[in-house]
Ligand SMILES: Nc1ncnc2c1ncn2[C@@H]1O[C@H](COP(=O)(O)OP(=O)(O)OP(=O)(O)O)[C@@H](O)[C@H]1O
């Protein structure tokens with residue numbers, strides 16, 4: 001079997017009346033990819049995800065999971081994906097293991113395998129001690145993990161998680177990230193959406209930024225962050241002759257501007273990241289005594305704001 | 314797998330539902346009440362029987378009479394209980410936001426519907442089984458054959474299954490349990506009444522039934538006598554294609570097909586769970602109501618020619634009563650946040666309990682008034698078509714205002730009841746009961762004072778006419794004529810009703826302000842909307 005991508009979104013468009021929620025969106029996830037799907041409110045993340053999860057019909061374009069079109073055989077798709085919606089409730093009068101048992105049977109796991117499957121997913125999501133608690137007694141974060149556990153029951157190839165960390169406190173977020181990292185280690189392909197780019201950057205290998213239904217950038221995390229860092233700031237301190245150093249730097253290729261501030265030189269550099277060191281080299285060669293050279297802390301938040309600002313009306 | 318699989322008894326949803334039902338206390342309470350009510354009725358019937366000759370002339374033996382009463386009573390209980398068993402089963406998945414999870418599993422729509430239906434049918438079976446000792450008791454009194462008992466059980470079971478399937482269908486059409494419940498109960502009424510009503514309308518010359526004073530079989534026919542054969546022999550046979558078929562077999566087959574059809578429509582609705590069909594359904598029902606009215610007006614007593622006073626007033630009253638009785642429902646609908654909030658955009662700008670009260674309640678309030686007004690206009694048009702135009706118009710207009718004010722008062726009463734309680738289901742019940750009582754009392758009073766033959770109606774005792782519509786039926790029987798003193802009395806009625814409206818609204822506003830202040834001091838201002846929805850989900 002030729003390796004078809006695990007998820008292939010091709011030229012997807014979804015319109016609600018006059019409003020187009022998603023426009024000509026294309027994405028590809030290879031086996032083992034963890035794609036961070038980022039965008040502000042109303043960008044069209046949930047819409048895309050629901051179409052991929054066979055819960056919504058596309059207006060145009062195709063979505064394939066492991067080579068199967070979602071329109072063709074929704075039930076085969078559902079076997080291959082684990083979908084966690086952005087908003088969901090739980091059944092109140094059930095215990096955790098009963099909840100999982102219900103979904104295990106709904107995913108047609110043979111009765112003999114159900115207990116083991118629920119034990120496994122409880123282990124993965126750190127809920128094992130809560131096996132006999134009532135679902136309604138769980139905290140928000142635990143409910144979220146329980147829902148994730150439920151999506152893992154039938155051992156799907158592709159996980160589609162719609163804002164899994166929304167509404168969690170910082171600690172729970174970290175725990176949730178750890179779980180996703182574990183799943184990545186297990187070789188799952190994951191599509192995870194979020195409003196917040198930095199949150200995704202440390203466990204995704206790909207990022208797609210979407211706004212108003214259109215894809216803005218997509219690609220490996222490193223490229224995206226580099227692209228986002230365009231025009232990043234570098235702080236340099238020299239022992240003496242500050243003015244001369246400033247003039248020297250301003251002449252260099254890739255330097256957009258340079259200014260002195262609080263005894264430091266602040267350089268806006270637009271050149272490639274791996275030629276930053278050229279600045280130091282040149283300064284040293286010119287006889288300046290460089291005390292410190294520090295690229296400013298990369299701020300993805302700012303970059304994201306910059307990226308998505310122009311399109312919002 | 315696919316065909317057999319969807320009807321398997323280890324359906325995951327059925328297992329889960331039964332687990333959850335077994336944890337709650339409702340099923341046990343239901344079973345207890347069911348048996349209790351039946352036993353009490355039987356005890357009473359036996360007591361009456363021993364002192365008086367048969368209630369129905371057609372029934373000869375005491376065993377037969379007791380059996381008829383038992384099954385009539387059971388049928389009424391089933392009609393009340395069954396829609397409540399199933400009308401929420403799919404809407405609750407929306408309300409607790411689990412529908413997406415459910416639909417994204419490998420369960421087919423067929424299995425989902427069957428899994429939801431099965432626990433209800435099992436509970437229904439349990440209820441019917443629990444009455445078994447009582448029907449055996451009837452056998453002891455003699456005059457009843459075991460076959461007849463079985464036939465009645467089959468009829469009743471078939472009846473219950475159709476209602477259960479209709480409930481599931483209703484819950485697949487709506488997103489809110491209470492809308493689905495209204496639809497399911499409407500279906501139950503129609504399904505129980507239409508066959509009987511049609512039969513007795515034909516028998517009694519179409520409108521004759523409205524003029525008769527005693528509760529005649531047509532009125533009882535609103536209750537599910539049809540399926541149980543209480544108004545006819547349950548061992549009747551029919552010839553179909555030359556083969557003699559027992560009536561109960563026919564009932565069973567037809568009911569089975571009907572239930573299957575209803576479930577199939579529900580199944581077809583499931584894949585489109587994202588769509589909210591309620592607006593469309595709402596429009597459809599409103600249109601049907603509006604269309605039904607002129608259609609009903611054409612039904613007349615064949616002995617008279619032209620539209621009579623009685624015709625106009627009769628239909629006017631029936632339909633506007635319906636408006637009044639549904640008014641509190643719409644107040645609740647608006648309260649939960651889905652109603653057509655006519656004033657909401659206006660008052661949302663003012664963040665005070667008062668404006669919140671307006672935006673939440675006004676939708677239902679205005680709806681019922683508008684509806685009553687539309688009906689009144691149609692009535693007036695009808696009135697001009699009949700003989701003495703001027704006379705009829707005055708009467709119709711008078712009644713219009715009385716009824717409009719009564720609709721306002723009923724809606725306000727609904728709002729008031731609602732403002733005092735946080736449990737949707739509970740308040741709905743209280744609403745219905747209090748509005749029915751209010752409506753009965755006020756309309757009894759109106760009829761008593763406005764009708765020329767007051768003494769006759771008073772003699773008939775107001776309490777015995779406590780059912781909402783009956784006073785007006787009696788009034789229509791008098792030819793719908795108002796007494797000479799009517800205009801001033803109508804005015805008095807209108808003023809009283811408006812005063813009641815203001816009082817109810819005032820009390821409601823006070824209650825809401827207080828509860829708002831309480832929640833303010835507790836610091837949970839934001840959660841006004843959501844807790845209601847989730848609470849309903851829990852209670853239902
Ligand atoms: N059923 C619907 N009918 C009409 N418009 C809709 C519907 N569902 C979504 N939309 C619109 O589609 C657009 C995309 O919505 P979507 O839910 O996909 O955004 P999102 O990226 O998931 O946002 P969020 O971060 O808030 O979850 C929005 O403008 C929304 O208003």
Ligand SMILES: [Mg+2]
Nearest residue numbers: 045046086162
């Ligand atoms: Mg979303």
